[in-house]
Amino acid sequence: YAHGNEPSHHIAYLYSYVGAPYRTQERVRHLLDTMYDNQPDGLAGNEDCGQMSAWYVVSALGFYSVDPVSGNYVFGTPLFDRARVRLASGKELVVETRRRSSDDKYIQSIMFNGKPYTKVWFNHSDISNGGHFLFTMSDHPNKEFGAGEEAAPPSMSDQTI
Numbered sequence: 001y002a003h004g005n006e007p008s009h010h011i012a013y014l015y016s017y018v019g020a021p022y023r024t025q026e027r028v029r030h031l032l033d034t035m036y037d038n039q040p041d042g043l044a045g046n047e048d049c050g051q052m053s054a055w056y057v058v059s060a061l062g063f064y065s066v067d068p069v070s071g072n073y074v075f076g077t078p079l080f081d082r083a084r085v086r087l088a089s090g091k092e093l094v095v096e097t098r099r100r101s102s103d104d105k106y107i108q109s110i111m112f113n114g115k116p117y118t119k120v121w122f123n124h125s126d127i128s129n130g131g132h133f134l135f136t137m138s139d140h141p142n143k144e145f146g147a148g149e150e151a152a153p154p155s156m157s158d159q160t161i
Helices: 012-017 021-034 049-063
Strands: 072-075 082-086 092-098 106-112 115-117 121-123 131-138
Touching: 012 021, 012 072, 012 131, 021 072, 021 106, 049 082
Parallel strands: 092 131
Antiparallel strands: 072 121, 082 092, 106 115, 106 131
């Protein structure tokens, strides 16, 4: 795995496809904390057309598009306590995080628009009219959250061709 090589950016999120999203949360936080720095040489690789920075910004929001064509995003670990993103529709996506410490990198639960959300992914259509994700975080993994097949992101093996 070479994080500085953009075709590898999705790798950290693949644990969520096999029922271990807490491993994605560990790996993504490690990458956010160690592979980026606010210095002239603060990126872990060659910044080709902004992909290194884009990975950081989107991952810091708490999700990433493993397969951009599908429109699906897989949860990682939000870095911010609160972020607001203005969408193309003019609506707003709010990502809010409840945690005791900045070291709390593990998702304990997610609420979406005030309702419990048990999947470890969402589709862009779910947020196209805005929305509010509320993450409850902890410093220890919740190995039950997102562990079941019903919570996993769709993959090509789920498709009928």
